[in-house]
Amino acid sequence: MLVGSGGNIGVSVGADGILIVDDQFAPLAEKIKAALKTLGEGKLKFILNTHWHGDHTGGNVVFGPEAPIIAQTNVRKRLAEGSAQTGGAKPAPKEALPVITFDQSLSVHFNSEEIRVIHYPHGHTDGDSVIFFTGSNVVHMGDDFFAGKFPFIDLASGGDVEGATKNVGDIISKLPPDVKIIPGHGPLSTLDDLKLYHRMLVETTDTVRKKKAAGKTLEQIKAEGLPDEWKNWGNGFIKTDQWIETIFKSLSAHS
Ligand SMILES: [Zn+2]
Numbered sequence: 001m002l003v004g005s006g007g008n009i010g011v012s013v014g015a016d017g018i019l020i021v022d023d024q025f026a027p028l029a030e031k032i033k034a035a036l037k038t039l040g041e042g043k044l045k046f047i048l049n050t051h052w053h054g055d056h057t058g059g060n061v062v063f064g065p066e067a068p069i070i071a072q073t074n075v076r077k078r079l080a081e082g083s084a085q086t087g088g089a090k091p092a093p094k095e096a097l098p099v100i101t102f103d104q105s106l107s108v109h110f111n112s113e114e115i116r117v118i119h120y121p122h123g124h125t126d127g128d129s130v131i132f133f134t135g136s137n138v139v140h141m142g143d144d145f146f147a148g149k150f151p152f153i154d155l156a157s158g159g160d161v162e163g164a165t166k167n168v169g170d171i172i173s174k175l176p177p178d179v180k181i182i183p184g185h186g187p188l189s190t191l192d193d194l195k196l197y198h199r200m201l202v203e204t205t206d207t208v209r210k211k212k213a214a215g216k217t218l219e220q221i222k223a224e225g226l227p228d229e230w231k232n233w234g235n236g237f238i239k240t241d242q243w244i245e246t247i248f249k250s251l252s253a254h255s
Pocket residue numbers: 051053056124143
């Protein structure tokens with residue numbers, strides 16, 4: 001796992017060469033290359049993108065010409081189109097686009113293990129994949145996991161709070177207790193950390209759902225806040241008010 005200023009990068013290094021999961025921002029590419037050199041002399045062979053956001057795919061423009069980029073179908077589509085709503089992202093140039101796409105799942109057999117890439121629909125966006133390093137017992141969650149923080153759920157890109165909660169629950173049921181978990185953002189985590197994150201999603205969504213059903217407005221719910229247990233979870237990129245608003249809007253999209 002490489003940590004920088006964007007999403008966490010997962011790296012597989014071995015006899016077959018190097019595979020990276022996500023590549024942060026283009027200006028960091030030289031630093032990423034230097035860090036990869038310290039891990040092994042092998043060539044970069046594959047780049048996986050967990051989803052389309054610029055803090056996970058910004059380096060594609062540099063790494064794309066070196067090795068094939070693999071991602072779920074919607075990642076290529078959204079990178080190619082850009083989005084006025086999500087940070088004003090411009091359409092990505094051709095060399096930054098995934099060249100191998102898939103709808104449901106795909107495996108890369110690399111460095112003596114099966115690296116399974118599985119699409120989980122409508123979570124953080126509509127194109128998120130979780131990467132299971134089945135031999136090393138490591139999983140890269142992409143932005144379906146913000147460790148210890150309220151997440152950004154990109155409703156404009158097909159994200160959904162209840163979908164994200166369901167996906168995380170499904171993933172938890174598949175993972176062995178000693179798995180190492182790379183979150184999209186935050187420190188290397190354990191299964192217990194992911195279970196706590198899941199409980200946060202369930203309980204904060206429940207709180208907002210009940211208040212909304214009782215006829216309270218978004219402003220009232222924001223004023224009342226969330227249970228104290230989750231207070232520190234609003235210290236990250238997404239503040240408590242923004243998280244409440246995301247849940248409220250996501251729930252409203254279905255009703
Ligand atoms: Zn993201």
